């Protein structure tokens with residue numbers, strides 16, 4: 726129930742940031758699912774949501790939230806999302822849920838990124854969890870060769886196609902000592918749609934649930 730605690734804490738943390746005409750950016754994953762559930766009673770506190778996946782869109786709509794097309798939204802006060810790993814400088818490794826592309830796009834429109842996670846996601850160095858990279862399918866092999874040349878061991882996520890029709894390579898074995906630089910390098914490989922490193926622009930705050938309660942990290 727650590728996830729429930731941080732989901733509730735996230736609702737309390739963001740409500741003061743929202744006005745009646747605000748649009749809330751919503752990430753993807755099991756922690757965000759609980760956040761959406763915890764948000765349901767507060768639907769009147771903001772105008773609508775903007776979602777990072779079909780999965781989150783469905784859950785939001787089931788709770789009666791209006792979900793807007795990002796093309797109709799100019800800015801959002803806050804974007805809430807989970808992470809597979811987060812370090813002490815609020816760099817994140819994301820994409821375990823396969824939604825990394827739309828997550829990074831919606832987060833880029835929001836003023837603040839609030840990461841919600843249980844404390845097991847807090848790491849010293851990113852990369853124990855394989856790094857997801859979304860690719861255009863016809864480039865899977867060529868991108869894999871480039872990732873191997875960087876020291877990674879890429880494996881295609883079998884049978885998985887993203888909301889954008891992309892494939893995902895999960896790359897293990899990378900020593901991610903300079904996450905922003907590696908994000909930039911991977912972004913530049915032809916065929917890469919999105920790298921699961923969120924370090925060029927990481928989170929602005931992180932709410933981490935621990936046995937002793939909620940720990941907040943901020944930039």
Ligand code: DER
Pocket residue numbers: 752753754755756757806807808809810818819820821822823824825828
């Ligand atoms: O895919 C993603 O980036 C998700 O946010 C993921 O990293 C966190 O998912 P979880 O809350 O189910 O652990």
